[in-house]
Amino acid sequence: MPSPSPYPVVVGVTGTSAGLAAVRLAAREAVSRGRELRIVHAFTWSHPRLDQHYDRARRDATQIVDAAVATAQRSTPGVRVTGQLVDGLPDQVLLRLGRSAEMLVLGDDDLATLPWLPTGSVLVQTVARAWCPVLVARGGRPHAGPVLAAVDGSESALLALRQAALEGARRHVPVLVAHVAEQPGTEEEGREILSRAVAAVPELTDYTTRLFTGAPGPTLVRASSRARLTVLGPRGSHQAGLLGSVARTVLRRAASPTLFAHGRPVPGPRHAPESASDPVGAWDGGAQLVR
Template identity: 80%
Template sequence: MPNPSPSPVVVGVTGTSAGLAAVRLAAREAVSRDRDLRIVHAFTWKHPSLEQIDHRARRTAARIVDAAVATAQRSTPGVRVTGQLVDGLPDRTLLRLGRTAEMLVLGDDDLATTPWLPSGSVLVQTVARAWCPVLVARGPRPQAGPILAAVDGSEAALLGLRLAAAEGARRNVPVVVAHVIEDDEEQAREIVDRAVEAVPELTDYSVRLLTGAVGPTLVRATSRARVTVLGPRGTHDAGLLGSVARTVLRRAASPTLFAHGSPLPAPAPRSVTEVYNRTGS
């Protein structure tokens, strides 16, 4: 029996259609990365005086895992998948597993059941605090278009651009480096230039300078993206999630990948002429 890959793709399931959409997406991601897929459901019901009810609840939870494993196998032949029922709170379980995961994948259950996005939700806690990238599924949709990377001058956005460059190279699709102009175009181009210079592995890309309110403008751009990549917080944001990340998390049309990882190394110098030759500007 082969040893499990050291950094699996981990997907959390809850028994909902959104969770199964996340399983299908996670299975494709695992196969494309040659990683194992690990499906987990966090089981939190436990009451010593209600042992019979607890046992039934555990059986129901186990069926959720089994159904998710079957979904992964049907949707993506060849996927190496295991399912696990884990005792513990969902957010703590996912954050712990994310320390050794290639990627965490979640459905957008929280977005469908509440008129706002509470900070205590599993989705917000995981997207904001994970150690590895977090991919949020958006249900069935064609996997077409470029990688959309939103940059704003923050360190988190640079991590996102580095991740987008790797995703574009792996999928053999271009990256669109997007920035929403907030003050003036010259300043916007400087922000994009610095971002591109910091990620020399970014080669197949173009630049889009957008106008409008930042969050809604990026949301509109996601409708033409295969995957949207951004950081969980911007330059001036505090708290768990930045305002733009929160808007994109709630309303993006494409699967959304939130960047986490190690800080970027110092970039090698790259001339402005080279940057604009590659972007076609």
């Protein structure tokens, strides 16, 4: 068996429709990056030698991987794909594989239908703790539109903006850099946050900035309905815990595929041209747009 290629796109599957949507998205991402797609299913069994159902369960798990590989090949001709059954707890398997992956991709598993976000879920643990970017798939093919990058002045948000710049360039679409001012009277501070953010990411060339007012999480969720991809950090400047409040809301309810940024620090600042801001009324996301 050939050795796995370095830095593959890794997608975790469980046999659900959400998992197969993630496979299709991951296959497109792998081809666009020139990477191998690695499909994994984590298999856990407490006492295999003492359980008569172990062999059947392992065969079923293998069939989940095989079906996912076939889905990737059908949906994206030319994708280089391997499938693997990996023994271990799902979150631990994904976090370990993420250390040498270009990206982890997971399905959303209908989070929006749940009354709360289960912090112990594999998806939440992976989004919060991975070493590489984590892309969460949302149903069918992504919408047309720009890459939406949410910034709040934190280092995590700047890392997300750098990732958004790369994703916009790869997709040949502009980046919409958005900040949501939650309290009235903080608009000027919001404009400064936008200015500092774009100045800190020299890779960002094709972009507009947008300042919204409202509740940050719901506002970004509405804006995501017209985005090809939404990119943000897993937590803000002053938020502890696994995920920040905005990230939790966007993870549950975003309408577009959502990329949670992890990785290296952002490079130093540069001067931001004043002409970068170009408000477009169609992007008000249902919230008030501050011009």
